Amino acid sequence: MEVAAPRFKTMIGVAQLITVLSSAVGVAIPLVLKQAIDGRQTTGFRMELALLVLFLVQAIMESTGSFLMARAGEAQVLATRSRITHHLLFANKSFFDHQVGDDLASHIVADTNTIREFLTQNVTLFVAGIVTIVGSVTALIILDWRLSLVMIAALPLAVLVITPISNVSEKYAKLMQDGVAQATSGLAESFRTIELVKANTAEATTNRRLDHNFKRLYRLSLRTDLMDAISSPTVLLLLFGAVAVIFLYGGQRVAAGTLSVGTLMSFLVYVFQLLNPLGGLSTFFASYARMKGATAKLNTLENVAVEDTGGDAQLTPGPLAFRDVTFSYDGQRPILNDVTLNIPLNKKVAIVGPSGGGKSTIVDLIERFYPVNTGTIAYDDRNVTAYNLTKWRQAFALVSQDNNIIAGTIRDNLTFGLERSVTDDALKTALNQAGLLAEVTAFPDGLNTDVGENGTLLSGGQKQRIQIARAYLKNARYIIFDEATANLDADAEHQVSVSLNQLLTNRTAIIVAHRLSTIVDADIIYFLENHHITGCGTHDQLMATHATYRRFVNEQIIHVQKQAKETP
Numbered sequence: 001m002e003v004a005a006p007r008f009k010t011m012i013g014v015a016q017l018i019t020v021l022s023s024a025v026g027v028a029i030p031l032v033l034k035q036a037i038d039g040r041q042t043t044g045f046r047m048e049l050a051l052l053v054l055f056l057v058q059a060i061m062e063s064t065g066s067f068l069m070a071r072a073g074e075a076q077v078l079a080t081r082s083r084i085t086h087h088l089l090f091a092n093k094s095f096f097d098h099q100v101g102d103d104l105a106s107h108i109v110a111d112t113n114t115i116r117e118f119l120t121q122n123v124t125l126f127v128a129g130i131v132t133i134v135g136s137v138t139a140l141i142i143l144d145w146r147l148s149l150v151m152i153a154a155l156p157l158a159v160l161v162i163t164p165i166s167n168v169s170e171k172y173a174k175l176m177q178d179g180v181a182q183a184t185s186g187l188a189e190s191f192r193t194i195e196l197v198k199a200n201t202a203e204a205t206t207n208r209r210l211d212h213n214f215k216r217l218y219r220l221s222l223r224t225d226l227m228d229a230i231s232s233p234t235v236l237l238l239l240f241g242a243v244a245v246i247f248l249y250g251g252q253r254v255a256a257g258t259l260s261v262g263t264l265m266s267f268l269v270y271v272f273q274l275l276n277p278l279g280g281l282s283t284f285f286a287s288y289a290r291m292k293g294a295t296a297k298l299n300t301l302e303n304v305a306v307e308d309t310g311g312d313a314q315l316t317p318g319p320l321a322f323r324d325v326t327f328s329y330d331g332q333r334p335i336l337n338d339v340t341l342n343i344p345l346n347k348k349v350a351i352v353g354p355s356g357g358g359k360s361t362i363v364d365l366i367e368r369f370y371p372v373n374t375g376t377i378a379y380d381d382r383n384v385t386a387y388n389l390t391k392w393r394q395a396f397a398l399v400s401q402d403n404n405i406i407a408g409t410i411r412d413n414l415t416f417g418l419e420r421s422v423t424d425d426a427l428k429t430a431l432n433q434a435g436l437l438a439e440v441t442a443f444p445d446g447l448n449t450d451v452g453e454n455g456t457l458l459s460g461g462q463k464q465r466i467q468i469a470r471a472y473l474k475n476a477r478y479i480i481f482d483e484a485t486a487n488l489d490a491d492a493e494h495q496v497s498v499s500l501n502q503l504l505t506n507r508t509a510i511i512v513a514h515r516l517s518t519i520v521d522a523d524i525i526y527f528l529e530n531h532h533i534t535g536c537g538t539h540d541q542l543m544a545t546h547a548t549y550r551r552f553v554n555e556q557i558i559h560v561q562k563q564a565k566e567t568p
Helices: 006-038 046-089 101-143 145-152 154-192 194-199 203-256 261-302 359-366 389-394 410-414 424-433 437-442 460-474 490-503 539-545 547-566
Strands: 320-327 336-343 348-352 374-379 396-400 478-482 508-512 524-529 532-537
Touching: 006 046, 006 101, 006 261, 046 101, 046 261, 101 145, 101 154, 101 261, 145 203, 154 194, 154 203, 154 261, 203 261, 320 359, 336 348, 336 359, 336 524, 336 532, 348 359, 359 396, 359 478, 359 508, 389 396, 396 460, 410 424, 410 460, 424 437, 424 460, 524 539, 524 547, 532 539, 532 547, 539 547
Parallel strands: 348 508, 348 524, 396 478, 478 508
Antiparallel strands: 320 336, 320 374, 524 532
């Protein structure tokens, strides 16, 4: 990742130029001071006035340069955050299967903030410091080369000390980035799953786990602080030692009459002017080390593979088919093995079977979250990769068992992903189709009712029906129900089922379920077990010909009857 993108180079260049000029003015001030002291009898107050003007000019230019550099740095960080976030949103889903979302968020925000601090603060100081060092050393040599040798002799020693400290600081900076991300993600996950924590009385266990992360971060912070604490005082010790020698040697020269008072005063001003930039070198290199650690992780994120957008074939209504599809998430354990199924247009197709058989994986493949290992998924007799991925997913609406509800309002959830503006009347029509209008209308804030994180302020049935209303607004050609009633009681299941049937008019439905109520009227039912399709037909046909399906249905009927007897 570049520290400065091309569109920010002009702004940074102007800022650096102003900073250089400001530092040059600062270098000229001690020379004017020398003239003011040594030539006071002939110059009057002209040199004092010149000094005042130089101080004002330097202050204005330094403030302007710092602000322009900070603005350029802030703009660069904004662009970096936006670019990486955009890149990851289009990354392959398989990448997210092995990531912690809070960890990624921490890197995008915290690591870029480290870069922001480097760009907006340390780069400006470094540029100004280099100009000050070069200019001041040059002026020192011009003023008195013998006295300058005392100062210059300390520089190689300072470099020898700074270099190893900088290397160690860089190592701990990288560890700090990972430690902060781990602590942040662990804390966020604990708060997000607080219901699980409390239900399992895991407060103490969770606290120990988080405390372990905090203590690790504490130890890393102490080591980083130790490096910072050692570097600056060490450099300053060297510099102040040199200043003491200059005082002694310069004082003897003045007493002997071989050095003017103005020259000595000017020389000492230059020396003190060097203290800040030289002392700041260690801070700069420590900040640079932290920036490199942050940049390394962000570069990794920017190089994550993105989804293949596919071709540009015309997406006209047609049938969908799996042809000898084999798939596994890790490349070893097959989840689907030689699966062949057909989904005709405007038909209701159900996929049922025991848990773990691969039903939801079929949904993942239909949505093109993963590529198949072998075989083909065809749409209208063409491989699905021939179709643009965005347009493909726009043709499908997914209602899942995971209650995909975002934090915000009911309105936010209904319009999620829609690029067009939607009127309140259209939203109410969708809620009516989902059988939820009366309940939402009864809320004091109506469509603007807050649903809480993951929809915690709504019932399970309400969350599912919001997904159905969202699917209605999407107006997708295909509707996918992935165990949409799996976690609902009988009343909520009935409400959702009615809503589903209203939504399916003139649409193709793909239903993954184990509840009998949602599959008995399907046009085609596929029975999936042990990663294979072992049966295909209507409910009546499978009851007559497929023993496992018949046992599957009978066990569910017995279970429902038992529940009914136990219900008061």
